[in-house]
Amino acid sequence: MKTMSNDLKSKQFNKWFWIGSLGILTSGMSFLISYYGQEWLLAIQDGFVYATLLLISTQVLLTVYPYFRPSFTGYKAALVFPAILTVSVVFVGRILLIWLFKEDSAYRQFLDQSLPLRMAFVLLFLYGISVLILFRNEVELAWQRKEHDSMTDKMTKEAELFYLRQQLQPHFLFNSLNSINALVGKRPEEARDMIQSLADFFRLTIQKDTGISESFSKEWERIVLYLKMEKVRFGDRLEVNMDMEEGADALLLPPLLLQPLVENAIKFGLYGVLEKVVIRVNASRNSNYLQVAISNPYDPSNGFPKGTGFGLESVRRRLYLLFGRNDLVKHQAHGDWFEVTLKIPQLS
Amino acid sequence: MIRVAIIDDEPLAHEILQEYLMEDKDIEVVGNYYNGFEGIKGIQETNPDLIFLDIQMPKINGFEMLELIDNAPSVIFVTAFDTFAVKAFEVHAMDYLMKPYSKERLSQALLKYRSFRNEPPELSNVAYASAESDILERVVVKTGNRIEVIPVHEILYLAAEDDYVAIQTPKGKFLKLRTLKTFEQMLDPKYFVRVHRSYIINLKEVTRIENYEKGGQCVWLKSGAQIPVSKQGSHRLKVAFDS
Numbered sequence: 001m002k003t004m005s006n007d008l009k010s011k012q013f014n015k016w017f018w019i020g021s022l023g024i025l026t027s028g029m030s031f032l033i034s035y036y037g038q039e040w041l042l043a044i045q046d047g048f049v050y051a052t053l054l055l056i057s058t059q060v061l062l063t064v065y066p067y068f069r070p071s072f073t074g075y076k077a078a079l080v081f082p083a084i085l086t087v088s089v090v091f092v093g094r095i096l097l098i099w100l101f102k103e104d105s106a107y108r109q110f111l112d113q114s115l116p117l118r119m120a121f122v123l124l125f126l127y128g129i130s131v132l133i134l135f136r137n138e139v140e141l142a143w144q145r146k147e148h149d150s151m152t153d154k155m156t157k158e159a160e161l162f163y164l165r166q167q168l169q170p171h172f173l174f175n176s177l178n179s180i181n182a183l184v185g186k187r188p189e190e191a192r193d194m195i196q197s198l199a200d201f202f203r204l205t206i207q208k209d210t211g212i213s214e215s216f217s218k219e220w221e222r223i224v225l226y227l228k229m230e231k232v233r234f235g236d237r238l239e240v241n242m243d244m245e246e247g248a249d250a251l252l253l254p255p256l257l258l259q260p261l262v263e264n265a266i267k268f269g270l271y272g273v274l275e276k277v278v279i280r281v282n283a284s285r286n287s288n289y290l291q292v293a294i295s296n297p298y299d300p301s302n303g304f305p306k307g308t309g310f311g312l313e314s315v316r317r318r319l320y321l322l323f324g325r326n327d328l329v330k331h332q333a334h335g336d337w338f339e340v341t342l343k344i345p346q347l348s
Numbered sequence: 349m350i351r352v353a354i355i356d357d358e359p360l361a362h363e364i365l366q367e368y369l370m371e372d373k374d375i376e377v378v379g380n381y382y383n384g385f386e387g388i389k390g391i392q393e394t395n396p397d398l399i400f401l402d403i404q405m406p407k408i409n410g411f412e413m414l415e416l417i418d419n420a421p422s423v424i425f426v427t428a429f430d431t432f433a434v435k436a437f438e439v440h441a442m443d444y445l446m447k448p449y450s451k452e453r454l455s456q457a458l459l460k461y462r463s464f465r466n467e468p469p470e471l472s473n474v475a476y477a478s479a480e481s482d483i484l485e486r487v488v489v490k491t492g493n494r495i496e497v498i499p500v501h502e503i504l505y506l507a508a509e510d511d512y513v514a515i516q517t518p519k520g521k522f523l524k525l526r527t528l529k530t531f532e533q534m535l536d537p538k539y540f541v542r543v544h545r546s547y548i549i550n551l552k553e554v555t556r557i558e559n560y561e562k563g564g565q566c567v568w569l570k571s572g573a574q575i576p577v578s579k580q581g582s583h584r585l586k587v588a589f590d591s
Binding site: 171174175177178179180181182183185186232233234235236237270271272273274299 | 357358359360361363364367382383385404405406407428429446447448
């Protein structure tokens with residue numbers, strides 16, 4: 001409701017702004033023209049034609065400038081647009097005024113004599129407007145950038161928080177503890193192993209000093225531990241197939257980026273089909289990208305895996321905020337396989 | 349002698365339970381099943397007195413499995429989630445164990461079973477929503493020996509037929525022993541509207557709504573079916589389409 005009324009207000013403000021500008025410009029121009037010896041009525045009409053043309057040009061500049069960013073393309077275009085517009089304004093203005101005052105040859109003489117002055121005036125006016133618009137756009141961009149940065153930061157924090165909560169939730173921790181409970185009696189060595197994995201996994205997840213990116217080897221280690229523990233839980237039903245190309249471990253990615261996707265793969269694989277489940281994780285270096293593919297079997301008759309909720313969408317959003325690209329996450333189902341592919345740009 | 353079956357998709361969950369139960373000379377584990385389908389088949393074959401049932405399992409969850417068993421045995425749920433406890437007691441479960449649980453807690457549950465075994469509480473026929481949320485996401489039905497899992501978005505419409513509800517899908521019609529009212533409560537009201545005392549339709553299937561002369565209405569579905577709309581139903585339909 002609030003934004004709606006604000007919108008409405010700004011629209012009304014806009015209307016009055018344009019009418020006011022038209023009035024001021026018209027009277028200013030008329031005064032100048034009458035000052036140089038033209039009749040009042042004539043001067044007002046001339047002034048009105050010019051004021052209208054100037055405002056139309058302003059509108060054109062307002063429409064055009066957002067489509068190019070001087071910080072990227074340089075200021076050449078910003079120099080050219082007003083010049084072109086000036087020539088058009090003076091040219092169209094002359095045609096209109098001649099057509100309006102066909103019979104008045106004295107006025108026509110005045111008009112042609114004043115053309116250079118008119119051109120200079122229009123040029124100055126439009127350059128002034130351009131500077132204002134571009135300045136405003138730059139300020140807006142700076143704001144957007146700042147907002148964007150704080151969003152990225154927030155998303156990282158959100159992800160961390162989410163995982164902390166997630167891992168402290170029943171399904172993972174308690175099931176793991178139940179597995180340990182079962183192992184302690186008969187296979188104490190395996191129980192110890194599981195406890196160690198659980199501890200290492202938590203330590204890697206809770207780590208404080210994670211910045212905007214961390215080395216892939218860390219994320220990889222986390223996933224290895226996670227899947228290892230899931231394998232203890234689900235036994236022979238789960239097979240994990242992990243493969244990392246040499247050198248990929250030194251690449252960078254945002255912390256905890258892959259975890260939700262691996263969890264999805266487990267969820268849709270193990271709870272979506274009855275048979276044995278193979279989960280594949282492949283990581284490779286592809287020109288300037290770290291490329292990771294995670295796949296799991298799924299049953300197409302269950303419908304497209306939905307409710308991925310925080311998972312796939314959050315990964316997409318994080319990558320978009322970090323790199324400004326929407327094409328970094330792809331998911332596809334071929335037959336009874338579901339695969340998510342990620343490309344993480346390496347900035348250096 | 350108490351004859352017991354375990355239904356859980358994690359082998360280690362079977363191991364620990366079996367280890368605990370072994371010490372009780374009065375108990376015999378007659379079946380270990382690793383998903384709901386095996387569970388249904390196994391329970392029919394071995395006819396245990398008591399089952400230990402996990403909730404999150406492949407394809408169909410523990411609640412859905414129970415729905416499909418006639419004369420279900422007594423149930424003790426065993427799960428790592430605490431969110432299903434209320435639902436578990438709604439279906440008159442004997443007890444609800446949370447993983448990991450101690451031997452003492454298990455003994456308590458068994459004690460409870462022993463004291464009730466001569467007058468077992470009837471498994472109630474209340475609505476079991478899907479384990480994931482309160483909104484129904486899929487319906488399980490048994491036709492002969494086949495079990496069908498129908499995602500709700502595949503339902504075209506539901507019709508009351510005596511004590512049953514007929515679920516119409518592109519694959520055909522399935523009957524479920526339920527009232528239309530329970531479905532009305534469980535289905536997502538954004539997509540399903542009760543347009544008549546005997547009908548619930550899937551809004552996505554509607555192609556047009558026709559007015560009759562006497563003020564009545566009927567909806568046409570993509571499948572070509574015509575469903576009558578009551579006065580109240582037409583109001584609900586309007587609200588649903590407006591929102």
